[in-house]
Amino acid sequence: MRDLDEGEVRDLLPLLAAGVLPPVEAAATRARVVADAALGEELALLTALRDAHAAVPVLDTARIVAALPSPRVGVSRIAVTRPPAFAPGHAARLHRAARMAAAVAAVAIAGVSAWIGRTMATMPDARPTAPATVASDAGATLRLGLPLEELTDEQLTALEAEIRTLDALPPEAPEPGAAHDVLEMGA
Amino acid sequence: MTLPPADEPEDRELVARWQKGDERAASRLVERHAGSVGRFVASLGEREAAQELLQDTFVRAFGALETWRGESSFRSWLFTIARRLVLDRRRSVRRARETTSLDDDGAMDVAGGDDVLGGVIAAESAVRLRAAVATLTPTQREVFLLRVVEGLSYREIAGVAATTEGAARVHYHNALRAVRDHLDA
Numbered sequence: 230m231r232d233l234d235e236g237e238v239r240d241l242l243p244l245l246a247a248g249v250l251p252p253v254e255a256a257a258t259r260a261r262v263v264a265d266a267a268l269g270e271e272l273a274l275l276t277a278l279r280d281a282h283a284a285v286p287v288l289d290t291a292r293i294v295a296a297l298p299s300p301r302v303g304v305s306r307i308a309v310t311r312p313p314a315f316a317p318g319h320a321a322r323l324h325r326a327a328r329m330a331a332a333v334a335a336v337a338i339a340g341v342s343a344w345i346g347r348t349m350a351t352m353p354d355a356r357p358t359a360p361a362t363v364a365s366d367a368g369a370t371l372r373l374g375l376p377l378e379e380l381t382d383e384q385l386t387a388l389e390a391e392i393r394t395l396d397a398l399p400p401e402a403p404e405p406g407a408a409h410d411v412l413e414m415g416a
Numbered sequence: 417m418t419l420p421p422a423d424e425p426e427d428r429e430l431v432a433r434w435q436k437g438d439e440r441a442a443s444r445l446v447e448r449h450a451g452s453v454g455r456f457v458a459s460l461g462e463r464e465a466a467q468e469l470l471q472d473t474f475v476r477a478f479g480a481l482e483t484w485r486g487e488s489s490f491r492s493w494l495f496t497i498a499r500r501l502v503l504d505r506r507r508s509v510r511r512a513r514e515t516t517s518l519d520d521d522g523a524m525d526v527a528g529g530d531d532v533l534g535g536v537i538a539a540e541s542a543v544r545l546r547a548a549v550a551t552l553t554p555t556q557r558e559v560f561l562l563r564v565v566e567g568l569s570y571r572e573i574a575g576v577a578a579t580t581e582g583a584a585r586v587h588y589h590n591a592l593r594a595v596r597d598h599l600d601a
């Protein structure tokens with residue numbers, strides 16, 4: 230052990246008094262104390278101070294032990310448990326199967342996407358449109374909103390004539406559900 | 417003496433044994449450290465509640481052993497927990513307006529200590545020494561006793577008392593000078 234300067238020795242004195250210095254350091258420190266009266270006086274004071282405060286309050290250690298939680302053995306076992314051993318080639322087979330599953334999933338997703346795209350392209354636009362207006366002979370404007378059976382013959386004739394002129398509608402007979410459409414009489 | 421005898425298992429080994437289910441390892445750890453931690457708690461002015469605080473300290477420590485990484489010694493880790501519990505207790509008592517300051521606690525410790533100690537320290541010189549230490553500031557007293565009585569390194573003291581190593585060293589030397597001055601006066 231190297232020679233200690235006085236400051237280092239003074240720093241070690243309380244540890245010597247407390248009895249925690251390792252044997253080699255304790256011997257070296259004691260040797261310095263023996264050779265220096267001031268250090269000896271300081272060690273004596275620290276030892277007396279230590280003794281004056283060394284008393285331990287009355288404690289029931291059995292009660293403390295009884296209150297302790299049980300060791301969580303399961304938790305630590307999980308941390309140290311090794312994974313189960315597999316047969317040789319198991320990892321390679323697992324890897325191959327995973328790649329196959331990923332390829333199948335990719336093809337399925339592409340197929341579904343294409344089908345959705347085609348379906349969307351052939352569907353009629355479901356967005357609401359402005360109500361169609363039709364001028365009657367009397368100058369009134371018919372708007373979808375009234376049942377067909379409530380229209381007069383003149384109104385129906387005018388409506389039919391107007392409908393034929395609309396480009397958006399097919400020239401053939403209307404679809405069966407069209408009979409239930411509601412017409413709304415406008416001003 | 418705080419170092420385990422050569423044939424005794426280290427704290428780290430006992431902790432590992434307890435974690436594997438050996439409950440006797442916990443008993444040995446408690447028996448090894450209860451005295452010094454209890455003394456530390458008492459030195460902070462909590463002699464009356466030492467048993468309760470000590471029990472809470474060990475229960476907390478064993479409940480959180482996964483968080484102890486062994487960077488500090490098990491003993492100084494216990495000191496840290498105990499100190500925190502003392503401060504928590506003091507805060508709650510202070511909120512209830514039923515306590516005094518840390519300085520006053522120390523004075524009470526000195527004044528009423530002999531009754532609790534049952535005459536262990538009866539010599540007049542011991543009383544004078546304790547009175548001298550009681551004049552220190554709370555931080556000085558805490559650092560000084562951790563150094564002189566428990567033999568902690570400055571690094572360990574810094575961890576326990578939430579300060580720096582350098583500050584712990586300065587507190588120790590200032591405390592020693594103040595004790596000398598008080599005894600010489």
